[in-house]
Amino acid sequence: MFEFRPIINALLRAKSGAILLLMQIAITTAIVSNAAFIINDRIAYLEQETGLPEQDLFQFNMMIFGKNIDLAKQIEVDESLLRSIPGVIDAVYINAVPLSGGGSGGSYNLLPSNEKSPSINASYFRADSHVLNTLGVELVAGRDLNESDVMVTSDVSELPKVALVTQAMHDEMFPQGSGLGKTIYRRDNAIKIVGIIKLLKGPWLQDERRDRSLIFPQVRPSSFQKFLIRTEPNERAAVMRRIEDVLLAEYPDRVIDVIKGLDQLKAEYVAEDTLMVRMLMVLITVLVLITALGIFGLTLFNINKRLKQIGTRRALGARKSAIIRYFLVENTLICSVGVVLGSAGALWMGAKLMALFSLPSLSVSYVIVTGAFVILMSLFAVIGPAKRAADISPSIATRSI
Amino acid sequence: MLNMNGISKVYQTEMVQTHALRDFDLQVNEGEFIAVTGPSGSGKTTFLNIAGVLEPFTQGQYLLDGVDIGKLNDNQRADIRNQKIGYIFQGFNLIPDLNLYENVEVPLRYRGIKAAERKRRIESSLEQVGLASRAKHLPQQLSGGQQQRVAIARALAGKPRFLLADEPTGNLDSLMARQVMELLEQINRDGATIVMVTHDPELARRAPRNIQVVDGQIADFSLYQGNPAAVVGA
Numbered sequence: 148m149f150e151f152r153p154i155i156n157a158l159l160r161a162k163s164g165a166i167l168l169l170m171q172i173a174i175t176t177a178i179v180s181n182a183a184f185i186i187n188d189r190i191a192y193l194e195q196e197t198g199l200p201e202q203d204l205f206q207f208n209m210m211i212f213g214k215n216i217d218l219a220k221q222i223e224v225d226e227s228l229l230r231s232i233p234g235v236i237d238a239v240y241i242n243a244v245p246l247s248g249g250g251s252g253g254s255y256n257l258l259p260s261n262e263k264s265p266s267i268n269a270s271y272f273r274a275d276s277h278v279l280n281t282l283g284v285e286l287v288a289g290r291d292l293n294e295s296d297v298m299v300t301s302d303v304s305e306l307p308k309v310a311l312v313t314q315a316m317h318d319e320m321f322p323q324g325s326g327l328g329k330t331i332y333r334r335d336n337a338i339k340i341v342g343i344i345k346l347l348k349g350p351w352l353q354d355e356r357r358d359r360s361l362i363f364p365q366v367r368p369s370s371f372q373k374f375l376i377r378t379e380p381n382e383r384a385a386v387m388r389r390i391e392d393v394l395l396a397e398y399p400d401r402v403i404d405v406i407k408g409l410d411q412l413k414a415e416y417v418a419e420d421t422l423m424v425r426m427l428m429v430l431i432t433v434l435v436l437i438t439a440l441g442i443f444g445l446t447l448f449n450i451n452k453r454l455k456q457i458g459t460r461r462a463l464g465a466r467k468s469a470i471i472r473y474f475l476v477e478n479t480l481i482c483s484v485g486v487v488l489g490s491a492g493a494l495w496m497g498a499k500l501m502a503l504f505s506l507p508s509l510s511v512s513y514v515i516v517t518g519a520f521v522i523l524m525s526l527f528a529v530i531g532p533a534k535r536a537a538d539i540s541p542s543i544a545t546r547s548i
Numbered sequence: 549m550l551n552m553n554g555i556s557k558v559y560q561t562e563m564v565q566t567h568a569l570r571d572f573d574l575q576v577n578e579g580e581f582i583a584v585t586g587p588s589g590s591g592k593t594t595f596l597n598i599a600g601v602l603e604p605f606t607q608g609q610y611l612l613d614g615v616d617i618g619k620l621n622d623n624q625r626a627d628i629r630n631q632k633i634g635y636i637f638q639g640f641n642l643i644p645d646l647n648l649y650e651n652v653e654v655p656l657r658y659r660g661i662k663a664a665e666r667k668r669r670i671e672s673s674l675e676q677v678g679l680a681s682r683a684k685h686l687p688q689q690l691s692g693g694q695q696q697r698v699a700i701a702r703a704l705a706g707k708p709r710f711l712l713a714d715e716p717t718g719n720l721d722s723l724m725a726r727q728v729m730e731l732l733e734q735i736n737r738d739g740a741t742i743v744m745v746t747h748d749p750e751l752a753r754r755a756p757r758n759i760q761v762v763d764g765q766i767a768d769f770s771l772y773q774g775n776p777a778a779v780v781g782a
């Protein structure tokens with residue numbers, strides 16, 4: 148009924164056209180499955196949960212001038228000014244902004260530096276007790292920072308006695324049991340963990356520290372300042388427009404810039420990945436289209452080359468459905484071999500990519516799905532030409548020489 | 549067996565209408581061997597294609613074995629071709645990428661015959677045309693006469709009762725032509741009805757019944773025998 152054997156025999160005797168198609172299918176399968184895998188991996192990265200209400204947060208930088216200005220006092224004044232703007236939920240003076248690509252980090256141990264203990268790298272934020280509310284992140288254990296925790300100092304070596312840590316940081320330092328209330332060390336400074344944050348992505352999404360952060364209740368006054376503000380939903384744009392006027396009215400000798408939403412900062416940080424995803428998607432689409440066109444064209448070419456043969460088959464009693472089936476079977480045979488070769492190629496390519504670009508290893512399910520998709524696509528590409536072939540009149544058998 | 553009544557065939561192209569057959573009447577009885585002759589373009593192939601259910605006709609009635617061909621759908625027509633009719637073409641029409649065995653197998657597969665029975669039939673019909681030993685060869689490895697014999701084997705394997713041949717010897721030299729003719733005569737003696745179009749008057753004379761198609765109609769044979777010029781001039 149499906150004529151497998153004669154079709155295979157005929158293909159083996161007239162290989163050239165089939166081999167070209169087969170190679171195209173194999174290459175498409177190999178590239179598309181890897182590209183699809185990378186796209187998926189990148190999309191998961193781009194769409195990862197940050198724990199932050201990115202749409203409601205924004206930051207700005209400020210440079211403040213004036214010899215006689217009391218920076219600590221001015222920061223407090225500015226903070227309360229910002230917090231009083233209608234639409235603002237909370238605002239803090241902060242050393243670094245999550246997702247922005249810029250921040251600070253350090254290493255932390257379970258024991259002071261004169262005793263040996265494993266160290267964990269993490270990023271840290273410094274801000275006053277409004278920080279948790281400003282970030283809009285969730286506390287899962289312990290307590291929030293309060294005003295009495297906050298240490299205002301310009302001394303770089305001084306660290307506050309308490310901190311909040313993220314769950315990921317906590318789990319790294321205390322794989323067994325709870326670390327809440329326990330002490331960790333930054334060099335010889337003891338820091339007590341008073342609260343655990345469910346999820347807070349740090350400044351660097353691409354870094355191993357992305358989930359590991361501490362928040363110190365500390366204000367270190369400087370004339371180069373950074374503020375983070377959270378607004379009510381949909382109020383952000385309006386607040387962002389007012390910032391400069393409000394602050395300059397309070398104290399004019401300062402320059403404000405980089406007023407940017409967190410979503411925008413994140414988009415800038417991941418721009419390269421976004422571009423790669425788009426390019427890979429274009430590549431996949433183009434490849435699939437070219438392959439589909441190739442199958443379509445080759446089938447048309449085969450039909451035109453075999454007009455008389457098709458007419459003869461019809462004259463010998465082939466129904467239209469038998470002609471359509473012939474081309475579908477022939478094409479599927481070629482594509483299946485191509486997909487098998489392509490799958491092997493995909494796994495090989497995946498291993499190479501993994502070694503070269505430290506990508507995660509290609510999962511076999513991508514190869515299987517891509518292979519099935521390529522075969523399905525080839526069936527769609529061949530059905531039109533095959534129907535045309537079936538419409539060839541049997542009288543072609545006698546009419547053409 | 550074959551009964552055509554007032555068959556006409558019009559080919560319609562953008563520019564012209566060609567009346568390839570006009571009011572064509574013919575009766576063929578079981579077991580006959582008929583040679584069809586006539587000038588080029590007179591409608592012989594058209595007649596054969598309609599008789600072989602390869603082409604639809606414009607008007608008239610065609611009964612084959614009592615079946616009204618004009619009333620059949622495409623699948624039924626394919627099945628009639630497959631089961632009742634064997635074709636032999638001027639150009640042999642073997643499938644170049646299939647070996648002789650597989651070529652003969654083509655119509656048997658369309659009929660859904662089981663592999664063992666197919667093998668038996670293919671071997672016996674290749675035997676009958678004297679090419680059993682070359683079953684694994686490809687068509688292009690054979691001479692024209694041999695290829696035509698394979699085509700005949702293919703037509704015979706389905707055991708058709710009705711064999712149609714359009715200039716089966718047109719591409720062959722006279723020796724091979726005679727061999728093919730002898731084969732056809734043998735097949736006819738075995739019971740098949742044969743209609744053969746030929747340009748070769750010598751071959752035509754060997755057939756028990758001759759008809760001549762002129763200008764899309766059957767010419768009056770007695771008139772032709774009496775005064776050939778009368779027909780040619782028509």
Ligand SMILES: Nc1ncnc2c1ncn2[C@@H]1O[C@H](COP(=O)(O)OP(=O)(O)OP(=O)(O)O)[C@@H](O)[C@H]1O
Pocket residue numbers: 559560561566567568586587588589590591592593594595
């Ligand atoms: N598909 C077609 N479209 C248009 N006209 C056609 C078609 N097939 C045949 N004809 C015309 O029909 C007429 C009969 O053609 P046919 O092939 O039956 O002649 P023939 O007797 O077989 O000629 P020959 O001896 O040269 O093979 C011719 O005028 C031919 O040009």
Ligand SMILES: [Mg+2]
Pocket residue numbers: 592593594714
């Ligand atoms: Mg002809």
